[in-house]
Amino acid sequence: MFVKQTAGWMRRAVFSAIFVMAAVLFSASYGVAQAAEPLKVAAIYTVPVEQQWVGRIHKALTAAEERGEITYVYSENTANTDYERVMREYAEAGNQLIVGEAFAVERAARAVAAEYPEVAFLMGSSFPAAEPNFAVFDNYIHEPSYLTGMIAGAASKSGKIGMVGGFAIPEVNRLMHAFMAGARETNPDVEFMVTFINSWYDPPKAKETAYAMIDNGADVLYAERFGVSDAAQEKGIFAIGNVIDTASDYPGTILASAIWHMEPTIDKAIAAVKDGTFKADDYGLYSFMEFGGGSLVADESLIDAATLDAVKAKEAAILDKSFTVEIDDTEPKSSQ
Amino acid sequence: MEYVDILTSASFWAAAIRIATPLIFGVLGALICERAGVLNLGIEGIFVVGAMTGWMAVWIGADLWTGVAVAAGCGAVFGLLHGILTVPLGLSQHVSGLGITLFATAVSYFTYRTALPNVSSPPRIEAFQPLDVPGLSDLPFIGPALFQQTPMTFLALALVLMVGFVLYRTPLGLAIRAVGDNPAAVEAQGLSVYGLRIGAVMVGSALMALGGAFLTMSAFDAFFFGMINGRGWICIALVVFASWRPGKALLGAVLFGAFDAFQIRLQNEVGGAIPSQVFLMIPYVLSIVALVIVARKADYPRALLQPYFRGQR
Numbered sequence: 001m002f003v004k005q006t007a008g009w010m011r012r013a014v015f016s017a018i019f020v021m022a023a024v025l026f027s028a029s030y031g032v033a034q035a036a037e038p039l040k041v042a043a044i045y046t047v048p049v050e051q052q053w054v055g056r057i058h059k060a061l062t063a064a065e066e067r068g069e070i071t072y073v074y075s076e077n078t079a080n081t082d083y084e085r086v087m088r089e090y091a092e093a094g095n096q097l098i099v100g101e102a103f104a105v106e107r108a109a110r111a112v113a114a115e116y117p118e119v120a121f122l123m124g125s126s127f128p129a130a131e132p133n134f135a136v137f138d139n140y141i142h143e144p145s146y147l148t149g150m151i152a153g154a155a156s157k158s159g160k161i162g163m164v165g166g167f168a169i170p171e172v173n174r175l176m177h178a179f180m181a182g183a184r185e186t187n188p189d190v191e192f193m194v195t196f197i198n199s200w201y202d203p204p205k206a207k208e209t210a211y212a213m214i215d216n217g218a219d220v221l222y223a224e225r226f227g228v229s230d231a232a233q234e235k236g237i238f239a240i241g242n243v244i245d246t247a248s249d250y251p252g253t254i255l256a257s258a259i260w261h262m263e264p265t266i267d268k269a270i271a272a273v274k275d276g277t278f279k280a281d282d283y284g285l286y287s288f289m290e291f292g293g294g295s296l297v298a299d300e301s302l303i304d305a306a307t308l309d310a311v312k313a314k315e316a317a318i319l320d321k322s323f324t325v326e327i328d329d330t331e332p333k334s335s336q
Numbered sequence: 337m338e339y340v341d342i343l344t345s346a347s348f349w350a351a352a353i354r355i356a357t358p359l360i361f362g363v364l365g366a367l368i369c370e371r372a373g374v375l376n377l378g379i380e381g382i383f384v385v386g387a388m389t390g391w392m393a394v395w396i397g398a399d400l401w402t403g404v405a406v407a408a409g410c411g412a413v414f415g416l417l418h419g420i421l422t423v424p425l426g427l428s429q430h431v432s433g434l435g436i437t438l439f440a441t442a443v444s445y446f447t448y449r450t451a452l453p454n455v456s457s458p459p460r461i462e463a464f465q466p467l468d469v470p471g472l473s474d475l476p477f478i479g480p481a482l483f484q485q486t487p488m489t490f491l492a493l494a495l496v497l498m499v500g501f502v503l504y505r506t507p508l509g510l511a512i513r514a515v516g517d518n519p520a521a522v523e524a525q526g527l528s529v530y531g532l533r534i535g536a537v538m539v540g541s542a543l544m545a546l547g548g549a550f551l552t553m554s555a556f557d558a559f560f561f562g563m564i565n566g567r568g569w570i571c572i573a574l575v576v577f578a579s580w581r582p583g584k585a586l587l588g589a590v591l592f593g594a595f596d597a598f599q600i601r602l603q604n605e606v607g608g609a610i611p612s613q614v615f616l617m618i619p620y621v622l623s624i625v626a627l628v629i630v631a632r633k634a635d636y637p638r639a640l641l642q643p644y645f646r647g648q649r
Contacts, residue, residue, distance in 0.1 A: 048561045050458050077445065077561055168612060193604040196612040201562040204555035208351055212600045215347045227556060246457065331612070334604055
């Protein structure tokens with residue numbers, strides 16, 4: 001009897017303690033949540049997140065999630081035929097910002113966005129933004145691409161540079177053209193071999209294409225796709241990286257890389273949605289070097305000092321706007 | 337003149353054989369299945385399975401040849417599934433095959449992503465390296481073209497001989513060919529039609545998986561989503577081109593490899609004048625032309641696509 005009463009008293013004490021603690025925790029967390037409700041962000045990718053281009057977006061969003069600014073969900077490898085449906089699902093699920101790539105679904109993506117005017121859309125696109133909520137971005141890293149071109153032109157002894165691309169679309173073409181312009185600056189007689197493999201994801205084919213260029217005398221390769229640097233390393237020639245920094249995977253092979261940083265674009269969009277100022281803007285500009293969206297990494301041990309100085313001077317000229325890299329979206333061709 | 341230079345260079349033929357290797361595996365696999373009377377459109381997905389499992393086995397810690405065996409085994413499992421659906425159950429071979437392709441591809445991607453949820457670039461393995469055959473590799477022209485390939489290419493060439501020998505010189509081969517032409521006669525001989533057909537589909541699928549494994553373990557050293565890129569479908573066309581004969585299958589695969597190697601080099605030579613898409617079409621257009629010329633006389637296995645039910649006429 002006595003024992004049982006004690007137990008009952010203790011139970012009540014424990015219960016009330018738990019209740020008080022829960023109440024304190026709840027109000028505390030409620031207060032925090034009120035202070036900074038994380039933004040609900042969803043992303044839809046048509047390729048896996050290992051893909052260089054999409055990987056940069058994924059990285060920026062993951063970083064924002066780790067800072068506690070957003071909650072982040074994503075679908076990778078989404079077929080273009082499924083893209084519209086996934087956009088709708090994320091919009092219906094109450095996401096406030098939807099990031100993705102509309103290259104193959106431009107018209108459909110715009111139509112879906114128009115149906116959800118309260119949701120902000122930030123899409124990779126080759127076309128202008130659409131009112132009221134369809135903002136666009138792209139990897140405008142033509143400036144660092146120009147700088148890598150200068151390095152490649154100076155490094156080529158044979159005067160032949162091989163370039164392997166995925167598809168001849170504006171986002172690829174403009175970087176190739178900037179690269180070629182840079183190479184011509186340091187080596188006016190340089191010749192280019194340009195090949196497209198019509199796949200984003202066929203490293204064996206990219207590698208095979210690179211071999212063919214090396215057979216044909218190329219001694220610097222522009223590695224737009226996975227597989228090209230592998231061929232360069234195997235045959236002991238140089239390669240130029242693009243979008244991501246793979247230098248550590250191919251020591252002594254990658255002269256320089258034009259790196260894309262998606263963080264300025266993503267952070268700008270998150271801030272705009274949070275303070276209610278999100279508009280159908282062109283966010284492409286946040287990929288420019290000026291905003292930290294593009295940068296050059298160079299392996300200084302492989303490049304001669306004179307070239308490095310010239311590249312640094314050009315970089316400064318780009319940043320102070322005394323030099324502008326031309327944007328050319330037409331399909332690049334092999335030199336005749 | 338440039339064209340002659342391209343066609344007479346050893347590196348061109350080396351590239352043609354490298355490009356042809358996964359196709360040789362695939363076309364032999366499809367050929368065995370069809371010789372037994374079963375069309376296997378699961379080939380594209382089974383390529384993915386082979387590419388993923390072979391690479392994954394090595395990445396986990398197996399040695400390369402164990403990886404090859406794992407790929408073949410996993411391919412055979414999907415072959416067994418296709419065999420059960422189409423042979424005793426007698427379902428549409430087209431529908432089942434396409435289903436296998438979708439299923440096998442999705443399972444491979446799912447497994448890959450479950451094992452590696454957060455990778456920034458795909459992990460690499462130590463892939464097969466080109467063999468240096470003493471004496472032969474130093475021969476002029478033939479050496480660099482034929483004898484500086486990876487071991488899996490030699491395996492593919494050896495398999496052409498083996499499949500040819502088994503099909504035409506052994507009782508087993510006779511039974512496989514017969515089951516694709518006249519299963520009732522095979523049944524009358526007291527042999528199991530189901531056993532032969534399912535067995536042939538499993539072996540054929542194992543070979544298809546080796547084609548995929550070549551891509552991740554020999555041509556490259558990592559697995560990517562979508563890297564099979566239609567190679568399986570090419571094999572289905574090449575079987576018709578080959579009139580279901582292993583020797584011609586080898587010829588067809590090498591011819592396709594040569595077309596592809598040629599268009600890559602042509603893009604470098606005259607790419608300024610002609611859109612790149614035209615070059616990319618060349619191997620496929622030439623394959624269709626070759627198919628039209630050759631396949632008009634094609635001698636189909638008589639019982640291809642026809643399910644066999646015991647006692648039914």
